Amino acid sequence: MISVFILLAIIGYLFFENNRVSMQNAMKFEMMYQARMLSSSIVMKAMDDGAKNEMDLASQHDFLKHLKHCRFQVGYYDKDKQPIYSExxxxxVTDQSFFIEDGSAYTVMEDKSDHLGVHYIVLKENALSKNVQSLRIKIIGYLVLSFILMGIVGYFLGRLFLRPVREQIESLDNFISDTTHELNTPISAILMTIQSLKDIEPKKLQRLEASAKRLSVMYSSLTYRLEGKVEPSEVLCFSDVVKERVEYVKELIDSKRLHISLDLEPTEVLMPKTSSYRLIDNLLSNAIKYSDVGDSIGITLKDHVLKVKDTGVGIDKKVQEDIFKRYYRENDERGGFGIGLNIVLAICKQYKIKLDLESKKGEGSTFILTFPVVKK
Structure with a gap:
C-alpha cells in the first residue's frame, strides 16, 4: 500500500505540474493577445485623430479609461514608465514580458511607436493562483479517494487470497492444541509416579524426573500461544518465584552438573503467577540448554533488575535480535522449538518489562529484565 501511495503521489505531482505549466502558458498567450488588441485600438484611435500626440492629457486619460478591453486589469505607461492611466x-514596469508575482500574473508589452503617449501596456490577472490552488486540492482529493478505494479493494483481495493460508494455520494450531493437551495427562502421570517410586537407583530416578520436567516445561511453552487466556495480575514476591522455579528444574541442572548461584532481594512484581513461571522457566531452560557440562548459571535480583547469566556457548552479535523471533533457533544442535525466548519477549512487552541482552560468542549470555515499580 505504501508503494502504491508513493506511485500515485508521483503521478499526481507530475499531472499537477504539467497542468500548472499548461495553465500558465495559456494565460500568457491570452494576456499577450489581449495586450496586442489594446495596442491596435490605440493605434486606430491615433490614426483617426490624424496625429498621435495631438490629444490633450485629459482626453488621452479619458480615452484610455473608457477603452473597451478584456477581463484583465490594465495599465498604460509612457516611455519613462510613468502611469498615464492604470488599474x-x-x-x-519591468522588461519581463510575462511573470508571476504574489499569486498574480503580469504581461508587459512595449510599443515603441508611442501612440497617444503609450509606450507600455501592462495586464494583470488575479485568478491564476486560485485556479492552481483549486487544481492542487482536486488532485490531492482524487489521490486520497484512490488510495482509500485501493486500500479497501486490497484488504478484501488480501483476505480472499490469504484465506487458504489462514485456514491451514488454524488447522495447525488446532492440531498442536489437541496434541499438547493429550501430552499433559501422561506427563502428569509420569511425575506423580516418579514421586511414589522406591528402591530405584537415585541416578536413574533423577534422570527420569529431569526428563519428565523438561517435557513439562516444553508443554507449558507450546500451550502458551494457544491458550489466549487473560489472567488477572497479582503482586508477587519475585525472589520466591525464582527460588521455586530453580528448585523445580533442579534435576535438569544436576543432570548437566551445572553450578548455580542465587543473589536475590525481595522484590514485588505485578503480573499473573503462571506468566511469572513461564518467564523464569524459559530463561532457565535457555541457560541450561546452551550451557556445557560443568558451566555456571548466576541469577541476581536487585533494585527491580533480574539478571540470568550463563557461561555457555554465547550468541553471535549479528543474530542477537533474531533469537527472539518465533521458531528461530541459533543453534540446531541444542534442540528446542525456537519459541522460548519469543515467549519471554511477549511476556515482557505485555507487562512493560524492559528486556536486554549482553552476550559474546563463546563467553556466555546475560539476560537482563528491568521490572516496573509496583505502585501502592
Missing part, C-alpha cells in the same frame, strides 16, 4: 496598483 494596476503600485506596479513598477
Amino acid at each position: 494596476v496598483d503600485e506596479f513598477k
Whole structure:
C-alpha cells in the first residue's frame, strides 16, 4: 500500500505540474493577445485623430479609461514608465514580458511607436493562483479517494487470497492444541509416579524426573500461544518465584552438573503467577540448554533488575535480535522449538518489562529484565 501511495503521489505531482505549466502558458498567450488588441485600438484611435500626440492629457486619460478591453486589469505607461492611466496598483514596469508575482500574473508589452503617449501596456490577472490552488486540492482529493478505494479493494483481495493460508494455520494450531493437551495427562502421570517410586537407583530416578520436567516445561511453552487466556495480575514476591522455579528444574541442572548461584532481594512484581513461571522457566531452560557440562548459571535480583547469566556457548552479535523471533533457533544442535525466548519477549512487552541482552560468542549470555515499580 505504501508503494502504491508513493506511485500515485508521483503521478499526481507530475499531472499537477504539467497542468500548472499548461495553465500558465495559456494565460500568457491570452494576456499577450489581449495586450496586442489594446495596442491596435490605440493605434486606430491615433490614426483617426490624424496625429498621435495631438490629444490633450485629459482626453488621452479619458480615452484610455473608457477603452473597451478584456477581463484583465490594465495599465498604460509612457516611455519613462510613468502611469498615464492604470488599474494596476503600485506596479513598477519591468522588461519581463510575462511573470508571476504574489499569486498574480503580469504581461508587459512595449510599443515603441508611442501612440497617444503609450509606450507600455501592462495586464494583470488575479485568478491564476486560485485556479492552481483549486487544481492542487482536486488532485490531492482524487489521490486520497484512490488510495482509500485501493486500500479497501486490497484488504478484501488480501483476505480472499490469504484465506487458504489462514485456514491451514488454524488447522495447525488446532492440531498442536489437541496434541499438547493429550501430552499433559501422561506427563502428569509420569511425575506423580516418579514421586511414589522406591528402591530405584537415585541416578536413574533423577534422570527420569529431569526428563519428565523438561517435557513439562516444553508443554507449558507450546500451550502458551494457544491458550489466549487473560489472567488477572497479582503482586508477587519475585525472589520466591525464582527460588521455586530453580528448585523445580533442579534435576535438569544436576543432570548437566551445572553450578548455580542465587543473589536475590525481595522484590514485588505485578503480573499473573503462571506468566511469572513461564518467564523464569524459559530463561532457565535457555541457560541450561546452551550451557556445557560443568558451566555456571548466576541469577541476581536487585533494585527491580533480574539478571540470568550463563557461561555457555554465547550468541553471535549479528543474530542477537533474531533469537527472539518465533521458531528461530541459533543453534540446531541444542534442540528446542525456537519459541522460548519469543515467549519471554511477549511476556515482557505485555507487562512493560524492559528486556536486554549482553552476550559474546563463546563467553556466555546475560539476560537482563528491568521490572516496573509496583505502585501502592
